[in-house]
Amino acid sequence: MHQQTAILIFTRTSGAEAKHKLSGDRLSYGTNQKICAELIAKTRRAAQQTSFSVIEINSNQQVGDNLGERLSNSVATVFQAGFNQVLVIGTDTPDISSRLLQNAAQQISTTQATLGASNDGGVYLIGFHRAQFDKTIFANLEWESEAIFEHLKNYFLNRDATIYSTQKLQDIDSFYDLMQFLKSGTNYNFNFRLKQLINSSHTFLPCFQNRLQGTINYYIYHYNRPPPFHV
Numbered sequence: 601m602h603q604q605t606a607i608l609i610f611t612r613t614s615g616a617e618a619k620h621k622l623s624g625d626r627l628s629y630g631t632n633q634k635i636c637a638e639l640i641a642k643t644r645r646a647a648q649q650t651s652f653s654v655i656e657i658n659s660n661q662q663v664g665d666n667l668g669e670r671l672s673n674s675v676a677t678v679f680q681a682g683f684n685q686v687l688v689i690g691t692d693t694p695d696i697s698s699r700l701l702q703n704a705a706q707q708i709s710t711t712q713a714t715l716g717a718s719n720d721g722g723v724y725l726i727g728f729h730r731a732q733f734d735k736t737i738f739a740n741l742e743w744e745s746e747a748i749f750e751h752l753k754n755y756f757l758n759r760d761a762t763i764y765s766t767q768k769l770q771d772i773d774s775f776y777d778l779m780q781f782l783k784s785g786t787n788y789n790f791n792f793r794l795k796q797l798i799n800s801s802h803t804f805l806p807c808f809q810n811r812l813q814g815t816i817n818y819y820i821y822h823y824n825r826p827p828p829f830h831v
Contacts (some may be wrong), residue, residue, distance in 0.1 A: 602780075604684040604751075605614075605652050605683060605684070605705050605708065606652060606681070606685070606686055606687070607647045607650065607653070607654045607686075607689065608655050608656075608678050608687065609653070609655070609656040609657070609691060609703065610662075610670075610688055610690060611640055611690060612657050613660070614640055615636075617633075617691070617775065618632035621692065621772070622635060622636065622746070622775060630801075631797055638794065639691050639694060644656065645688065646697055646698045650698050650705065651702065652687070652701075652702075656798070657674045660664070664739075667743045668738070668739040668743045671738075671739070672736075672738045675708075675733060675738070680758070681728075682737075683738050685708045685709075686727065686728065686730075687704055687725065687727040688726045690771070692773065693724040693725075693769050694772065694786075695770065698787065699816070700724075700766060703766070704822045710731050710732075711762060712730040713732055713761045713762075713765070714726070715749065715753065715756075715763055717749050717769075718770070718771045719768060719770045722748055722771070724769055730762075734759075744797065781794075
């Protein structure tokens, strides 16, 4: 079973992630890039700690004119490499763990798909068998819709697959999301590492630096948010 399954890390480079998700004047670009690099590295470690093969395809390697095409082509690459099952993940969900990935991958079968919902209506994890993959239809799903989780459920149900849902997790798409994660206090060591990076940013407002020393408070900023399947 394990040799039939691959975990696909579908991501941007840390530089592209910084421009897309944490752009703005709250943190320097250099700090944003370091934060994104930490998120990518943490995801990579979690995947590598499972018993499954890991394939990483970043934005420099992806093929397609839009998110759906790039994702569908990347999934096709996994199947062309000889795997029968794929678990697709992004790199912006800091609470993702090897245990969660291991369990999610083990739920995939010819009759069952796996989905992990994000708090904002998107997804952070999609697992399925090659028998459930239609490259064209998959590419043309409404990936930029806030209801992509429901669209994916319908996609798999229409292929006679039941859905195994993993726990809902928070992803980081904006400065506000980053503050929420830091306030949550989950994943203490990683949380502390991100605080260190933020405190080292010369462009970070002093009032926020003070708040990071203790219990974090935050303001809501209205940034343009990226598509719900965060890659």
